[in-house]
Amino acid sequence: MEKKRAPRNQTLTLTPDEYDFYKKKVLAQSDVHPAAEIVNRTINADVFQIIDDLPRGFVDLLIIDPPYNLDKDFNGLKFSRTSDEEYLAYLRSWFPKLIETLKPDGSVYICGDWRTSSCLYHIMKEHVIVRNRITWQREKGRGAKTNWKNATEDIWFGTVSDEYYFDVDAVKQKRRVIAPYKVDGKPKDWDETADGNFRLTFPSNFWDDISIPYWSMPENTDHPTQKPEKLIAKLVLASSREQAVVLDPFLGSGTTSVVAKKLNRRYVGIEINEEYCCWAEKRLEIADRDKTIQGYTDGVFWERNTLALQKKSGRTPRKKHTEQLHLGLS
Numbered sequence: 001m002e003k004k005r006a007p008r009n010q011t012l013t014l015t016p017d018e019y020d021f022y023k024k025k026v027l028a029q030s031d032v033h034p035a036a037e038i039v040n041r042t043i044n045a046d047v048f049q050i051i052d053d054l055p056r057g058f059v060d061l062l063i064i065d066p067p068y069n070l071d072k073d074f075n076g077l078k079f080s081r082t083s084d085e086e087y088l089a090y091l092r093s094w095f096p097k098l099i100e101t102l103k104p105d106g107s108v109y110i111c112g113d114w115r116t117s118s119c120l121y122h123i124m125k126e127h128v129i130v131r132n133r134i135t136w137q138r139e140k141g142r143g144a145k146t147n148w149k150n151a152t153e154d155i156w157f158g159t160v161s162d163e164y165y166f167d168v169d170a171v172k173q174k175r176r177v178i179a180p181y182k183v184d185g186k187p188k189d190w191d192e193t194a195d196g197n198f199r200l201t202f203p204s205n206f207w208d209d210i211s212i213p214y215w216s217m218p219e220n221t222d223h224p225t226q227k228p229e230k231l232i233a234k235l236v237l238a239s240s241r242e243q244a245v246v247l248d249p250f251l252g253s254g255t256t257s258v259v260a261k262k263l264n265r266r267y268v269g270i271e272i273n274e275e276y277c278c279w280a281e282k283r284l285e286i287a288d289r290d291k292t293i294q295g296y297t298d299g300v301f302w303e304r305n306t307l308a309l310q311k312k313s314g315r316t317p318r319k320k321h322t323e324q325l326h327l328g329l330s
Contacts, residue, residue: 009215011222014278022281023274039245042257042284043270044277047249050270051097059101060244062108063235063256065227069116084119091123098249099127105163107239110156111227117154128158136207136231155235170237172200173209174300200300203234209295209303217294221279223253230295232259240265254280262291
């Protein structure tokens, strides 16, 4: 049954004709083989069925957002919570093979919550050099009367070797200066502007500037665990050059591929759910003409609640998408 949405709701939807149109753009599982051209494609497949057919050493950046160890329904595909030992065995069944797709100087990020984080660390240290753990604030979460509210998630960062790409200047954050410090009457490491005082800061491993996609954001979909474009953009910019290949084997609604395309990288997205693949394809088509990323303006990442200042800086985040895509449909 189609959901009734408020007039201002910008959540991505597909008409039946759009669904049929985008389904034709998706690469089927039966079409994946060692010689297949899979770069810049969305693949509708069970990653466990095609993992042995993926080329070795062709990926620059691997971003993995697997099912967390929770009871979750992904549009009919259910994942059931298991013990830590069983979840670690699940990771070991596919993680080493995905690492084989990386180049010798490649990087990997894997996402999880507090329950799975220890398992992710173990699987990472078995196969790559663990570089860091990023903790990002989800901004919202379900309250609990007998426990702390769960409002953060982790992303583990690793590399194949000590030779790897990392561009810290590409992921600096623009923050307000609360206590401006001057030397000889001049700002010390910050800029004084008519709109306030700001400093470009080096990124830490705690991110408190991420907004979860919600109904008034054009990037929003009905995927239950959709990652924000801003979050993925930090990973892509820090750990890949332009034209690098970014692989996401649990693509979901397409965020990694969309962000890679917006930032002039190549992508490979694998997703078992056909409808999610079609959502991804529609988002990729929108990205052809709209490359803005909410919270990322003028080459820097801004704090939350700075939309007005971002507009003044010369570029505005993505405007509301109200036009019907021209698909050539009769």
